[in-house]
Amino acid sequence: MTKSSWIQIDLSVNPSGIDPEGKCGPVGLFIAPHQMPKAVRGFLDAGRGVYVIELRYPDDEEFKRERQDDFVCVRLGKHSRRLLGLELSTSNPLSINSVQLRTPDVERIEEAVDLLIQQESSCKGRENYSLAKKAIESKRTLLATELFATA
Amino acid sequence: MNRRFLHNVFNVVVGVGALFNVLFAICLKTEVDSVWPVIRPLLTSIQQRIWWLWPIVTLVMFSARMADKRFCDKWGFEAVKEMLEILREKAFPENSDPQHHHRVTLFRYRKWRICLRKWPWSGWLVPVVRSGHTTQHRKTCFLAPDDADKAEGIVGRTWSTCGVIVVPDFAKNQAVLPNLLFEEERPHDIHPIADVYSKATYVSIDWVLKNLPGARSFMGIPVTVKGVPWGVIVVDSRNPHIENSSRVYEAYNLISRPLIKCIERLQ
Numbered sequence: 001m002t003k004s005s006w007i008q009i010d011l012s013v014n015p016s017g018i019d020p021e022g023k024c025g026p027v028g029l030f031i032a033p034h035q036m037p038k039a040v041r042g043f044l045d046a047g048r049g050v051y052v053i054e055l056r057y058p059d060d061e062e063f064k065r066e067r068q069d070d071f072v073c074v075r076l077g078k079h080s081r082r083l084l085g086l087e088l089s090t091s092n093p094l095s096i097n098s099v100q101l102r103t104p105d106v107e108r109i110e111e112a113v114d115l116l117i118q119q120e121s122s123c124k125g126r127e128n129y130s131l132a133k134k135a136i137e138s139k140r141t142l143l144a145t146e147l148f149a150t151a
Numbered sequence: 152m153n154r155r156f157l158h159n160v161f162n163v164v165v166g167v168g169a170l171f172n173v174l175f176a177i178c179l180k181t182e183v184d185s186v187w188p189v190i191r192p193l194l195t196s197i198q199q200r201i202w203w204l205w206p207i208v209t210l211v212m213f214s215a216r217m218a219d220k221r222f223c224d225k226w227g228f229e230a231v232k233e234m235l236e237i238l239r240e241k242a243f244p245e246n247s248d249p250q251h252h253h254r255v256t257l258f259r260y261r262k263w264r265i266c267l268r269k270w271p272w273s274g275w276l277v278p279v280v281r282s283g284h285t286t287q288h289r290k291t292c293f294l295a296p297d298d299a300d301k302a303e304g305i306v307g308r309t310w311s312t313c314g315v316i317v318v319p320d321f322a323k324n325q326a327v328l329p330n331l332l333f334e335e336e337r338p339h340d341i342h343p344i345a346d347v348y349s350k351a352t353y354v355s356i357d358w359v360l361k362n363l364p365g366a367r368s369f370m371g372i373p374v375t376v377k378g379v380p381w382g383v384i385v386v387d388s389r390n391p392h393i394e395n396s397s398r399v400y401e402a403y404n405l406i407s408r409p410l411i412k413c414i415e416r417l418q
Contacts, residue, residue, distance in 0.1 A: 030314075030315040030317075030396075030397075030400045031315070032313055032314050032315055032372075032373050033315070033372065033373075033400075033404055033407050034373065034374075034375040034407075036404070038407075038408070058407035058408050058410075058411050059375050059376050059377055059378065059411045060377065061377050061378035062377070062378075079379045082378065124313065124314075
């Protein structure tokens with residue numbers, strides 16, 4: 001398994017946009033740094049037969065897998081339940097080319113994260129999933145290049 | 152002699168000590184007649200001296216471990232301190248004020264602490280490392296109990312909300328905190344301004360009157376290690392507000408990974 005290098009993310013997020021009505025209580029001016037993904041990478045785990053999209057945070061954490069559907073399995077932090085990654089089944093291959101992840105795949109990834117957001121009861125959790133989704137979206141082209149290179 | 156070398160020496164001492172402990176346990180249970188005649192004298196000799204050999208070896212192991220922690224792990228604190236200095240420089244660039252007017256402190260959560268206050272097992276946020284070279288011995292701890300509403304101070308509030316807190320928060324129209332230090336600005340009856348200060352900073356009015364804190368603006372950043380809340384970084388200043396809070400936030404984002412790696416070492 002060749003892991004590609006991390007792609008740095010610079011999310012210029014307006015936190016008030018995430019909790020505009022202040023329902024989450026005193027969240028302050030900024031999002032907690034540990035909720036914000038710092039980097040993302042994509043690679044093929046041939047041993048397990050999955051494409052992996054990993055997210056990196058200030059601190060590393062063990063994860064547990066939760067299957068969302070036949071295609072997507074999410075990696076959630078054991079303690080924090082942060083979104084640490086997504087595993088995409090290769091039995092249902094991605095239609096990637098060297099340029100970008102095709103729209104149907106991106107949509108399926110987004111659907112999986114949206115489902116997580118719907119299921120999550122805490123504001124902090126929803127905040128993290130939204131940021132993770134945004135991070136993957138923002139690096140869509142680079143991720144496709146990495147996935148294509150390791151596949 | 153550098154610290155890494157010392158660390159290796161201490162580790163070898165601990166390892167060899169552990170091997171001796173195993174050897175002593177075996178010697179104690181082995182009957183002299185059941186072993187080869189060649190090693191019988193050695194076994195007898197060890198068995199005769201084990202009553203003082205064993206405690207000495209254990210003591211040496213314990214001392215090596217303590218010395219390792221005391222002298223060799225210091226680099227972890229120094230590295231963290233350097234990173235806090237970076238945050239401080241980003242927060243208060245090009246200022247000629249004394250260092251203790253603008254500080255960055257790393258607090259660590261401890262379930263227990265030896266203190267005369269009630270209750271030592273309530274959960275506390277204890278200062279571990281502070282920027283600068285002054286006010287290093289002031290070890291004010293803040294309550295961080297399971298009942299999060301009772302968490303004390305900006306540090307306790309940051310801990311309980313697990314979010315970044317800035318006080319005064321101009322986005323929420325919070326007023327500037329009163330200056331408790333300058334005699335000429337202090338009214339005869341300090342209670343009303345101490346009350347304002349205590350409410351804005353989540354501490355009791357008694358605490359404010361006793362300590363007369365100089366800081367007038369704060370920024371609290373939660374720190375997690377391996378997905379678990381570990382502590383809080385607090386930036387405090389005598390300025391009415393932290394002008395560069397977004398710059399501090401960006402600087403923290405830059406140093407957060409190496410900082411947390413060092414913190415893991417401090418555990």
